[in-house]
Amino acid sequence: MFLSRQPACASFLLGSVLQQQVLQCKNFSRSCAVWGNQRQLRKKKELSEKKLTRYFVDQRRISVLGGKGGKGASCFHSEPRKEFGGPDGGDGGNGGHVILKADARIKSLSLVQPVYQGMDGVPGGSKNCFGCNGENLYIKVPLGTLVKEDGMVVADLSQPKDEYIAALGGNGGKGNRFFLSNENRAPVTATMGENGQKRTLQLELKTMAHVGMVGFPNAGKSSLLRTISNAKPAVAPYPFTTLNPHVGIIQYQDFEQLAVADIPGIIRGAHQNRGLGFAFLRHIERCRFLMYVLDLSVSEPWTQLQDLKYELEQYEEGLSRRPCLIVGNKIDLPQSRVNLPLLRERVEEKIIAMSALTGHNVEELILCIRELYDKCLDSDISTLQKPLKW
Numbered sequence: 031m032f033l034s035r036q037p038a039c040a041s042f043l044l045g046s047v048l049q050q051q052v053l054q055c056k057n058f059s060r061s062c063a064v065w066g067n068q069r070q071l072r073k074k075k076e077l078s079e080k081k082l083t084r085y086f087v088d089q090r091r092i093s094v095l096g097g098k099g100g101k102g103a104s105c106f107h108s109e110p111r112k113e114f115g116g117p118d119g120g121d122g123g124n125g126g127h128v129i130l131k132a133d134a135r136i137k138s139l140s141l142v143q144p145v146y147q148g149m150d151g152v153p154g155g156s157k158n159c160f161g162c163n164g165e166n167l168y169i170k171v172p173l174g175t176l177v178k179e180d181g182m183v184v185a186d187l188s189q190p191k192d193e194y195i196a197a198l199g200g201n202g203g204k205g206n207r208f209f210l211s212n213e214n215r216a217p218v219t220a221t222m223g224e225n226g227q228k229r230t231l232q233l234e235l236k237t238m239a240h241v242g243m244v245g246f247p248n249a250g251k252s253s254l255l256r257t258i259s260n261a262k263p264a265v266a267p268y269p270f271t272t273l274n275p276h277v278g279i280i281q282y283q284d285f286e287q288l289a290v291a292d293i294p295g296i297i298r299g300a301h302q303n304r305g306l307g308f309a310f311l312r313h314i315e316r317c318r319f320l321m322y323v324l325d326l327s328v329s330e331p332w333t334q335l336q337d338l339k340y341e342l343e344q345y346e347e348g349l350s351r352r353p354c355l356i357v358g359n360k361i362d363l364p365q366s367r368v369n370l371p372l373l374r375e376r377v378e379e380k381i382i383a384m385s386a387l388t389g390h391n392v393e394e395l396i397l398c399i400r401e402l403y404d405k406c407l408d409s410d411i412s413t414l415q416k417p418l419k420w
């Protein structure tokens with residue numbers, strides 16, 4: 031109706047405007063579809079190494095206080111026409127314990143607070159009502175947490191769901207019913223609940239992994255971990271990129287999972303606090319076997335191996351004698367191909383030459399890791415050691 035009343039040119043103009051609008055809409059919807067196809071799922075933002083340093087905490091001092099016991103009640107039974115009802119004050123509930131519990135999902139001690147107090151027990155009531163016990167307070171800690179008191183190790187939480195009672199809750203007080211005896215038919219005594227145990231403990235995390243990677247800075251440890259596992263540590267062409275330990279998991283076809291730990295680079299003299307020092311070696315102390323990562327492109331890579339073994343030995347006697355694999359990385363570089371035969375002449379152990387950048391020989395490395403793991407597993411079973419499960 032509206033169009034019919036317009037002059038012919040006006041209707042033509044209106045038609046062309048409508049057509050344009052329709053075209054624009056089509057283009058818009060088409061571009062939306064294209065954008066939708068190209069759009070990727072938003073990835074979880076990776077934390078920078080500097081931020082991670084704030085989040086990754088491997089030592090904590092905590093004060094723990096067990097819950098106080100509830101006090102006992104002092105009262106007498108009261109009922110019409112019952113003159114001597116007798117004492118009926120119930121006991122107070124026990125205070126809750128503070129318990130450290132190993133949890134495989136927790137990766138650092140950053141969420142552990144400095145002070146914990148257990149729940150107090152509920153006081154006893156009349157009519158022989160006993161107070162409830164205070165609930166236990168659980169502090170979740172990562173696997174591999176050592177608990178120390180005055181420098182002495184008091185617990186080692188190395189298996190999932192391992193628990194350690196850090197502070198015992200106090201016993202509940204007794205109600206006056208408890209003191210009823212033939213000598214005293216109407217006791218008024220009721221006791222207070224005991225205070226909970228108070229302790230100061232040091233928690234120390236020693237990362238648990240099957241394989242510990244050791245190498246000089248820039249050797250390509252983080253690149254290697256990225257290639258063989260799902261971990262995404264930062265990689266950059268300057269030394270000391272990695273400031274925190276990272277753990278990646280290698281998945282095998284038979285569903286076996288092996289954890290590999292990448293720790294910050296170690297240099298000659300690390301035991302004298304050079305570079306980042308060697309406190310990070312704490313994180314490979316518990317690894318079943320080691321993987322030395324050498325940069326084949328530097329001159330005399332065999333000296334790197336000697337230095338690494340020396341530093342490990344300085345940290346803990348016998349650490350350098352652990353079962354190990356030697357990886358020669360950066361084989362894609364021309365200098366590496368010159369150095370490899372020289373290294374093989376000087377080192378007795380097998381050297382796996384590979385490139386974390388191009389992925390050359392990665393399969394062989396993954397198989398060698400599995401082979402060594404199976405060997406260690408057999409020896410663990412024969413010595414009745416519990417293998418680490420991820």
Ligand SMILES: Nc1nc2c(ncn2[C@@H]2O[C@H](COP(=O)(O)OP(=O)(O)OP(=O)(O)O)[C@@H](O)[C@H]2O)c(=O)[nH]1
Nearest residue numbers: 248249250251252253266267270271272295386387
């Ligand atoms: N050509 C070549 N470059 C590599 C290879 N692997 C690592 N790189 C490079 O070496 C540099 C250092 O690599 P990273 O993986 O950060 O070395 P890193 O051992 O973790 O170093 P830190 O964290 O400092 O101890 C980066 O620029 C990598 O791209 C490789 O196989 N071939």
Ligand SMILES: [Mg+2]
Nearest residue numbers: 251252271272
């Ligand atoms: Mg690194």
